[in-house]
Structures are given as C-alpha cells and as structure tokens.
Amino acid sequence: MTTNNEGFQWNYEAKIENKNNREDSTKWDLENFEIDRKAKDQPGVFPYPRYDLVAPNSFNGLGYGGEFSGINLNNKTFVYNYYYVNKNVVNEKFIDGLEHDVFFTIVVSTDFVDERNYSHISADLSSRNHPNYLAQGFIKTSNNIIQYSAFITGDRDSYAIINSNLFDLSLGRLILIVPQKDRSLRTKQLTLPLLSKDDLDGYIQSLLMEKDVIMLYQNGNAI
Incomplete structure (x- = not known):
C-alpha cells in the first residue's frame, strides 16, 4: 500500500508488493485457501494474500443484486444483474459519499424465465484479488446463452x-x-451516474424507456 495526502494509492509499487505477497506462502490467507480448495465442482484455485496486507481493514464486503424474475416493459421481458463493492479505503474517494460502488450492470432482453429453479441466470462475485474484484455469470434465453466476466x-x-466481446466500462x-x-446479439453501452444500489432498479427501468433504447429491443429481429 502507498499513501500520500490523497489517501490510498494503488500504484506500481503497491502492485509489485501485492505480486510478491501472492508468491510468498507466509503472506497467504490460509483460512480462505482451505475454504476454496474444499468447494465442490470448482476449477483449480490459487492461494491469495491476506486482505489486510493491502491496507489495514481495507476490505468491507461486496455483493450483487438484480431482477431475476424479469420485468415487463413494452411487451418485452428483461432480467439483469448488478455488482458492487462496499465503501472502503480503496474506493471511498471515488463514490461521493455513497455506501456502495456499483461497477458493472448487465441487462438482457429475454424470452425465457425459469421461475421455479432460476436456471436461466447465475451470478458470482469474488474478492480474492482484493483490491481488484471479479464478477462472473450467465443469462440464458430459450435458445442462447450470454456469458460474462467483469472486473x-x-x-x-x-x-x-461478454461472449468474447470486450467492453471498456x-x-x-x-x-x-x-x-x-x-x-446473434446486439448491444448498447449506457452510462450510469453515481447511484446507491437502492436507486438502481428505478434508473434501469427509466433507461429502458428511452427512445433510442426502445428502438434497439423493438426491432423486428429481436426475440
């Protein structure tokens, strides 16, 4: 970690220190490593450095939310996921007093919602690379799948x-x-202002009612 009069800095020196910690078994979080190793149906896992090596008490949790059952607008159904990191020393100067840093949201127009088993949607979020965070998941339609990772x-x-297409967020x-x-897929990348995660649902619905967005999902070839 590097600090100056601007607070926490994730700079080159801090990244080198983190790289070295990742390669030093005395710096690993062995409790989390054991949990990860015992997880079923997971690919091989790496050990990671203890979070407090980035900065004391620097990790404060993270989470995801969304609309998994679908919302109906203009005779179309949409499902979505969003991912956030709770306010911490790493992000606090960027989020204007908010308690959450929403870093990625994906919205999909769909013709399939499994209201019993929710097999149409999956979401996962990892803090193991702290102070870097990884979101992963998928959303299925009746004959297609949208797979994604974001960080x-x-x-x-x-x-x-998203399905091998790179987006600069x-x-x-x-x-x-x-x-x-x-x-095939069509896409539109939209700007989100700094918002509380509690205000995100309403804002997403308002975006989906904008004229140019409606034109995208109401075209005759869209499902």
Whole structure:
C-alpha cells in the first residue's frame, strides 16, 4: 500500500508488493485457501494474500443484486444483474459519499424465465484479488446463452467480457444485450451516474424507456 495526502494509492509499487505477497506462502490467507480448495465442482484455485496486507481493514464486503424474475416493459421481458463493492479505503474517494460502488450492470432482453429453479441466470462475485474484484455469470434465453466476466481494479480500470466481446466500462457501466432471432446479439453501452444500489432498479427501468433504447429491443429481429 502507498499513501500520500490523497489517501490510498494503488500504484506500481503497491502492485509489485501485492505480486510478491501472492508468491510468498507466509503472506497467504490460509483460512480462505482451505475454504476454496474444499468447494465442490470448482476449477483449480490459487492461494491469495491476506486482505489486510493491502491496507489495514481495507476490505468491507461486496455483493450483487438484480431482477431475476424479469420485468415487463413494452411487451418485452428483461432480467439483469448488478455488482458492487462496499465503501472502503480503496474506493471511498471515488463514490461521493455513497455506501456502495456499483461497477458493472448487465441487462438482457429475454424470452425465457425459469421461475421455479432460476436456471436461466447465475451470478458470482469474488474478492480474492482484493483490491481488484471479479464478477462472473450467465443469462440464458430459450435458445442462447450470454456469458460474462467483469472486473474493477484498485486503480479504477474496469472491463467486461461478454461472449468474447470486450467492453471498456469507463465508457458506460451498464451493458444492454438484445438477443436476435438468428442467435446473434446486439448491444448498447449506457452510462450510469453515481447511484446507491437502492436507486438502481428505478434508473434501469427509466433507461429502458428511452427512445433510442426502445428502438434497439423493438426491432423486428429481436426475440
């Protein structure tokens, strides 16, 4: 960790220190490593450094939310996930007093919602790379799947990969995906202001009612 009169800095020196900690078994979080190793049906796992090596008490939790059952607008159904990190020493100067840092939102127009088992949607979020955070998941339609990973780093770089397409989230932290009848995909990247996660649902619905957005999901080839 590096600090100056601007507070926490995730700079080159801090990254080198973190890299060295990752390669030093005396710096690993062995409790979390044991939990990860025992998880069923998981790929091979790495050990990670203890979170407090980044900065004391620097990790304060993270989470995700969304609309898994679907909302109906203009005779279309939409499901979505959003991912956030709770306010901590890493992000507090960037989020204007909010308690959560929402770094990625994905919205998908769909023709399939499994209201019993929710097999149409999956969400996962990892803090193991603290102060970098990783979101992963999928959303299924009746004949297609949208798979994604997204991350934000301690120095605020953020990207998403959705079905092999790369999105720079500095250009907009909400990605709308509109599947087509031929199984191709259309997309629109939208800007989100700094919002509490509690205000996000209403804002997403308002975006979906904007004229240019409606034109995207109401085209004749959209499912």
